Amino acid sequence: MLKVRETTCKTLLNKSKLADFTLNCYVGCSHRCLYCYARYMKKFKDRPEDWGYFVDVKINAPEILAKQITKIRPPKEVFMSSICDGWQPLEARYKLSRACLAILLEAGFEVSILTKSSLILRDFDLLEAYKTPSLGMTITTLDRNLQKVLEPYASETTERINTLKKAQGKGIKTWMFLGPLLPEFCDTKANLEAIFRALEGLNLDRIYVDRLNPRWGVLESLKKGLSRGEYANFRLLFYKSTNPARYSDYSRQLKDKTLEYAHQFNLSDKVTFCF
Numbered sequence: 081m082l083k084v085r086e087t088t089c090k091t092l093l094n095k096s097k098l099a100d101f102t103l104n105c106y107v108g109c110s111h112r113c114l115y116c117y118a119r120y121m122k123k124f125k126d127r128p129e130d131w132g133y134f135v136d137v138k139i140n141a142p143e144i145l146a147k148q149i150t151k152i153r154p155p156k157e158v159f160m161s162s163i164c165d166g167w168q169p170l171e172a173r174y175k176l177s178r179a180c181l182a183i184l185l186e187a188g189f190e191v192s193i194l195t196k197s198s199l200i201l202r203d204f205d206l207l208e209a210y211k212t213p214s215l216g217m218t219i220t221t222l223d224r225n226l227q228k229v230l231e232p233y234a235s236e237t238t239e240r241i242n243t244l245k246k247a248q249g250k251g252i253k254t255w256m257f258l259g260p261l262l263p264e265f266c267d268t269k270a271n272l273e274a275i276f277r278a279l280e281g282l283n284l285d286r287i288y289v290d291r292l293n294p295r296w297g298v299l300e301s302l303k304k305g306l307s308r309g310e311y312a313n314f315r316l317l318f319y320k321s322t323n324p325a326r327y328s329d330y331s332r333q334l335k336d337k338t339l340e341y342a343h344q345f346n347l348s349d350k351v352t353f354c355f
């Protein structure tokens with residue numbers, strides 16, 4: 081059961097290393113990915129629900145943004161979003177990310193979107209109308225069963241890829257985020273080959289690749305979610321603080337394997353590692 085609470089915010093744009101600013105219209109995300117790094121936000125929220133089971137909706141987000149940007153001189157890059165998916169299912173009702181996107185584009189900001197939701201199709205009219213915005217999709221696996229466990233309420237992986245294809249058809253800049261590629265689950269040769277095969281022929285601007293960073297309760301979440309059924313043998317070999325050598329092996333091998341398949345499908349010039 082998802083608990084939704086309407087709240088108000090005092091500021092919306094936050095300075096960030098990801099871009100000049102990040103923008104989040106929601107705190108919390110009902111996509112409920114097991115590996116979600118944003119779960120650290122729960123420390124700052126007095127909510128009894130687990131991460132993924134509550135969403136705070138900043139209902140005054142567009143109004144606050146309109147005021148805040150009067151103090152910032154564009155062009156500046158804004159990343160949507162860092163502690164939620166701005167196009168999670170609630171966005172269909174509240175339309176806050178859409179409203180903020182429109183305000184930013186109209187004011188001349190560069191906007192970079194990362195989502196796992198085909199709801200972004202609704203806002204292609206805005207993305208098409210301006211030259212600067214770019215649309216990224218996250219994918220971690222082409223195994224539908226694994227994807228349903230890891231990212232149970234996000235759009236299916238093939239739907240995400242098809243959404244990017246549609247964006248390209250409309251001249252929207254696109255990129256892909258492959259991450260986190262979990263050891264033993266997503267970094268297998270079979271999965272990496274399937275991913276790069278699916279990306280072959282897509283005219284992506286960049287392909288970012290990231291490893292698992294088991295912090296802020298991410299490992300506990302993965303243990304809970306993967307310790308059943310066919311994933312019962314989930315092991316902690318990669319846990320950075322307890323087995324740094326294995327973690328470093330995993331990181332190095334992930335790079336090697338990724339480059340092998342990127343090269344095979346003529347995509348190595350597009351790959352950027354985030355670690």
Ligand code: SF4
Nearest residue numbers: 109112113116164165
């Ligand atoms: S889509 Fe992103 S923010 Fe939402 S649960 Fe998944 S990883 Fe977290």
